[in-house]
Amino acid sequence: MQTSSTLTRAETWRLLLLVGISLGVLANTFQGDGAPLIASISMALISFAVAFSMIRWLGPVFIKAGLKGKDMAKPRKPEIPETMGAVCAVVYLIALIVFIPFAFYKDIVAATSGGGNRDVVIEDQHIETGRYLHRFPHGKLASYLSGLLSLQSIVILGIGDDLLDIRWRHKVLIPAFAAVPMLIVYFVDFGVTHVVVPVPLQQYLGDFIDLGWLYYMYMAAVAIFCPNAINMLAGINGIEVAQSIVIAVLLLFNDAMYLAPITPYPHPATDSHLFSIYFLLPFIGVSAALLCHNWYPSKVFVGDTYCYFAGMVFAVVGILGHFSKTLLLLFVPQIFNFLYSTPQLFHVIPCPRHRLPKFNAATGLLDTSVTEWTVPPSPLIAMVLDLLEKFRLIRLVKNKEGQIVESTNLTILNLWLVWMGPMREDTLAWHMVGVQIACGLLGLFVRHRLALLVFNTDNRTFQSMA
Amino acid sequence: MQTSSTLTRAETWRLLLLVGISLGVLANTFQGDGAPLIASISMALISFAVAFSMIRWLGPVFIKAGLKGKDMAKPRKPEIPETMGAVCAVVYLIALIVFIPFAFYKDIVAATSGGGNRDVVIEDQHIETGRYLHRFPHGKLASYLSGLLSLQSIVILGIGDDLLDIRWRHKVLIPAFAAVPMLIVYFVDFGVTHVVVPVPLQQYLGDFIDLGWLYYMYMAAVAIFCPNAINMLAGINGIEVAQSIVIAVLLLFNDAMYLAPITPYPHPATDSHLFSIYFLLPFIGVSAALLCHNWYPSKVFVGDTYCYFAGMVFAVVGILGHFSKTLLLLFVPQIFNFLYSTPQLFHVIPCPRHRLPKFNAATGLLDTSVTEWTVPPSPLIAMVLDLLEKFRLIRLVKNKEGQIVESTNLTILNLWLVWMGPMREDTLAWHMVGVQIACGLLGLFVRHRLALLVFNTDNRTFQSMA
Numbered sequence: 058m059q060t061s062s063t064l065t066r067a068e069t070w071r072l073l074l075l076v077g078i079s080l081g082v083l084a085n086t087f088q089g090d091g092a093p094l095i096a097s098i099s100m101a102l103i104s105f106a107v108a109f110s111m112i113r114w115l116g117p118v119f120i121k122a123g124l125k126g127k128d129m130a131k132p133r134k135p136e137i138p139e140t141m142g143a144v145c146a147v148v149y150l151i152a153l154i155v156f157i158p159f160a161f162y163k164d165i166v167a168a169t170s171g172g173g174n175r176d177v178v179i180e181d182q183h184i185e186t187g188r189y190l191h192r193f194p195h196g197k198l199a200s201y202l203s204g205l206l207s208l209q210s211i212v213i214l215g216i217g218d219d220l221l222d223i224r225w226r227h228k229v230l231i232p233a234f235a236a237v238p239m240l241i242v243y244f245v246d247f248g249v250t251h252v253v254v255p256v257p258l259q260q261y262l263g264d265f266i267d268l269g270w271l272y273y274m275y276m277a278a279v280a281i282f283c284p285n286a287i288n289m290l291a292g293i294n295g296i297e298v299a300q301s302i303v304i305a306v307l308l309l310f311n312d313a314m315y316l317a318p319i320t321p322y323p324h325p326a327t328d329s330h331l332f333s334i335y336f337l338l339p340f341i342g343v344s345a346a347l348l349c350h351n352w353y354p355s356k357v358f359v360g361d362t363y364c365y366f367a368g369m370v371f372a373v374v375g376i377l378g379h380f381s382k383t384l385l386l387l388f389v390p391q392i393f394n395f396l397y398s399t400p401q402l403f404h405v406i407p408c409p410r411h412r413l414p415k416f417n418a419a420t421g422l423l424d425t426s427v428t429e430w431t432v433p434p435s436p437l438i439a440m441v442l443d444l445l446e447k448f449r450l451i452r453l454v455k456n457k458e459g460q461i462v463e464s465t466n467l468t469i470l471n472l473w474l475v476w477m478g479p480m481r482e483d484t485l486a487w488h489m490v491g492v493q494i495a496c497g498l499l500g501l502f503v504r505h506r507l508a509l510l511v512f513n514t515d516n517r518t519f520q521s522m523a
Numbered sequence: 524m525q526t527s528s529t530l531t532r533a534e535t536w537r538l539l540l541l542v543g544i545s546l547g548v549l550a551n552t553f554q555g556d557g558a559p560l561i562a563s564i565s566m567a568l569i570s571f572a573v574a575f576s577m578i579r580w581l582g583p584v585f586i587k588a589g590l591k592g593k594d595m596a597k598p599r600k601p602e603i604p605e606t607m608g609a610v611c612a613v614v615y616l617i618a619l620i621v622f623i624p625f626a627f628y629k630d631i632v633a634a635t636s637g638g639g640n641r642d643v644v645i646e647d648q649h650i651e652t653g654r655y656l657h658r659f660p661h662g663k664l665a666s667y668l669s670g671l672l673s674l675q676s677i678v679i680l681g682i683g684d685d686l687l688d689i690r691w692r693h694k695v696l697i698p699a700f701a702a703v704p705m706l707i708v709y710f711v712d713f714g715v716t717h718v719v720v721p722v723p724l725q726q727y728l729g730d731f732i733d734l735g736w737l738y739y740m741y742m743a744a745v746a747i748f749c750p751n752a753i754n755m756l757a758g759i760n761g762i763e764v765a766q767s768i769v770i771a772v773l774l775l776f777n778d779a780m781y782l783a784p785i786t787p788y789p790h791p792a793t794d795s796h797l798f799s800i801y802f803l804l805p806f807i808g809v810s811a812a813l814l815c816h817n818w819y820p821s822k823v824f825v826g827d828t829y830c831y832f833a834g835m836v837f838a839v840v841g842i843l844g845h846f847s848k849t850l851l852l853l854f855v856p857q858i859f860n861f862l863y864s865t866p867q868l869f870h871v872i873p874c875p876r877h878r879l880p881k882f883n884a885a886t887g888l889l890d891t892s893v894t895e896w897t898v899p900p901s902p903l904i905a906m907v908l909d910l911l912e913k914f915r916l917i918r919l920v921k922n923k924e925g926q927i928v929e930s931t932n933l934t935i936l937n938l939w940l941v942w943m944g945p946m947r948e949d950t951l952a953w954h955m956v957g958v959q960i961a962c963g964l965l966g967l968f969v970r971h972r973l974a975l976l977v978f979n980t981d982n983r984t985f986q987s988m989a
Contacts, residue, residue: 121687155703198711205672206620245661
């Protein structure tokens with residue numbers, strides 16, 4: 058019988074085999090012109106194996122250090138390790154750093170006067186144009202490193218958040234700080250802030266409009282939104298990781314469309330989407346490892362660190378890959394969850410500290426959690442709540458006088474339980490995965506088909522002007 | 524009367540004034556061709572103010588989160604916040620990130636086909652050659668970012684070390700992991716691994732020798748050594764921060780020699796030393812802020828995080844600035860401390876968990892801590908110990924049979940107390956600062972004067988060949 062912090066013999070052998078094969082493939086991709094996409098897949102598999110083992114091994118260490126929490130939706134409320142997302146994130150960051158020589162050409166410094174001066178550099182530009190999935194030239198290195206810096210920042214700040222008791226108001230801005238390196242390097246290294254104007258508006262604004270600093274505000278807003286959005290759709294076993302994996306896989310699917318032979322080559326967005334794939338594959342690797350331990354019934358919690366980290370990975374690929382609008386289409390359930398929550402976030406309706414669905418020990422099922430109105434709501438709010446109930450967007454309990462005494466908390470998880478009735482925790486998680494996939498596929502369809510109504514061309518079918 | 528976690532009114536006004544003036548200067552340096560050195564000084568002053576305030580404010584938060592420790596060298600053994608180095612490090616990292624647009628030219632991307640492609644880039648190279656303290660071209664950006672990545676990595680791993688109970692054997696390798704980003708970017712971005720051969724050996728080896736992967740091993744060794752060396756010379760109030768500030772100021776002094784008018788311009792090492800200054804100035808800023816709270820009697824502890832972080836700053840400037848040999852000359856007390864400790868590190872002599880000097884509550888002074896020999900040492904070790912005592916490198920206590928029952932612990936702090944007798948904690952810290960300054964100045968003298976015996980020229984007086 059294995060203890061909870063060791064790998065079984067079968068697991069050990071499977072993981073060793075996986076790592077062995079992946080290392081072999083990886084070593085081969087390093088030669089010649091390289092095969093960065095294959096290298097990235099190998100790296101993702103190795104990350105999976107390492108993260109899987111580390112999470113298992115570090116459980117008791119985390120508990121001893123006080124990084125632990127109680128799972129309230131279980132009959133016995135077991136105490137399990139918390140903040141395991143930090144382990145994932147560290148494995149991920151190491152993978153992306155080690156990946157650099159596989160993704161970028163080596164500049165050959167042929168002459169130096171010492172002191173790090175690059176007096177004569179032979180660049181390998183002649184190879185670049187000829188190949189399809191080539192290594193990147195050095196122009197993209199700063200961009201890649203800035204993405205890594207933002208991810209590392211969010212991990213440091215996320216760990217700080219998990220350790221210290223930071224107020225809600227301040228927490229929301231953590232991703233803004235972490236986005237700074239990416240935005241600053243964007244500023245010195247690329248700095249393009251003009252965007253294509255939708256066709257109906259082109260007669261007023263011209264084909265392009267330079268948004269200037271507004272574009273930086275927009276990028277910062279994306280970077281603040283994604284991590285917080287993931288962090289808000291949380292509270293039941295596996296939901297944070299599962300939704301992140303769905304979004305990552307859909308982004309990967311979108312990226313693949315730009316690389317597949319159906320898209321004409323050379324395409325200006327090829328490199329951006331290759332870039333995105335390199336960030337997403339190892340992310341899926343470490344997240345899958347975490348999900349193995351975090352799915353119902355959870356052996357570990359992921360912590361705010363994971364939510365911030367996952368959201369920041371999406372923000373980085375969306376911003377540096379220049380497809381942030383597409384990205385937001387994959388966040389429809391999260392956006393709905395946020396908008397639906399606003400009355401509680403802004404305290405129009407009382408907001409208890411935790412709004413996650415409530416475990417009913419008698420049935421073993423989750424049901425909606427509620428806000429109790431000790432003072433009945435004002436007539437205006439009561440009217441709005443009644444209206445919401447009419448559209449089945451909330452469930453109310455009234456006393457004999459007809460006053461509202463209870464209303465369900467405004468989260469997508471509670472709403473789903475209002476619609477579908479009480480269910481097991483893992484069933485609810487599966488349902489949410491289904492919702493996320495359905496909304497995401499619809500979003501991508503809108504992006505690539507209906508976008509033609511407001512833009513001249515879908516950029517996937519862009520023809521080179523050269 | 525102020526509480527221990529707020530700023531006094533006088534402090535608030537002084538810090539606000541400092542920040543106000545610095546921000547004004549900083550804003551001015553952004554215009555035109557910029558004045559990166561002035562910007563860096565302003566940034567250091569702002570970092571000081573922010574770190575000073577944050578450390579004060581976060582004290583109770585850290586204690587509440589369990590990040591606290593007892594100061595054993597005080598009569599009442601007060602409990603004070605621990606790991607405050609993490610606050611410093613975060614302020615430092617933000618400062619270095621915000622500094623990027625002040626240090627690097629903005630590439631003007633004049634045409635893009637979308638998706639982040641840099642089809643036409645106007646580089647500002649015409650400005651670069653004409654000026655003395657110019658902004659860097661983009662060739663150095665990847666190098667700068669890789670240094671930041673290594674520093675962020677060491678902070679993440681350092682916090683992990685402070686939180687979790689990591690074994691001594693594993694701790695030593697933490698900096699090796701953190702060095703990886705820097706070494707990998709060095710590999711793809713610069714990759715020069717040949718070094719100048721000392722004159723006496725040139726007839727055998729030629730003028731240059733290509734060390735290949737050995738050079739990477741050497742850089743990794745420097746990166747492992749510096750953080751651990753700082754971490755080992757620790758244990759009394761203020762010593763970790765004070766030694767780091769001394770080393771940083773001496774490095775700054777060395778850098779300044781390459782920029783001062785006494786050195787012919789253009790000099791190939793100018794940029795490297797400018798680079799080093801940009802990393803060191805804000806480091807001195809945040810360290811000075813920490814020292815205000817950490818000097819005897821300490822209000823906060825710095826944690827392993829600070830020691831690793833400080834050592835890594837030195838490793839980054841030494842490696843990326845290409846003066847790692849000079850760097851090591853400033854670590855003479857640390858190198859001595861390491862070599863002197865080896866018998867205990869490798870358990871030839873028993874090694875208790877803590878070897879810091881012992882507080883004598885009766886006198887209020889620190890005295891040497893000792894290893895007790897429950898089993899007398901073997902004849903060979905006893906002979907060596909006797910020999911060491913003859914050279915006054917250790918103090919022994921023997922029983923009536925002449926067997927060794929106690930020997931002082933082998934750290935430089937204990938050795939100093941053997942030589943000078945018991946003293947107050949702050950006096951010992953001041954003495955160590957003196958030793959560090961004396962050894963460092965001697966090291967720099969050796970570097971710039973005596974190096975001529977083994978190398979053709981001191982590179983500070985290098986004449987441009989062009």
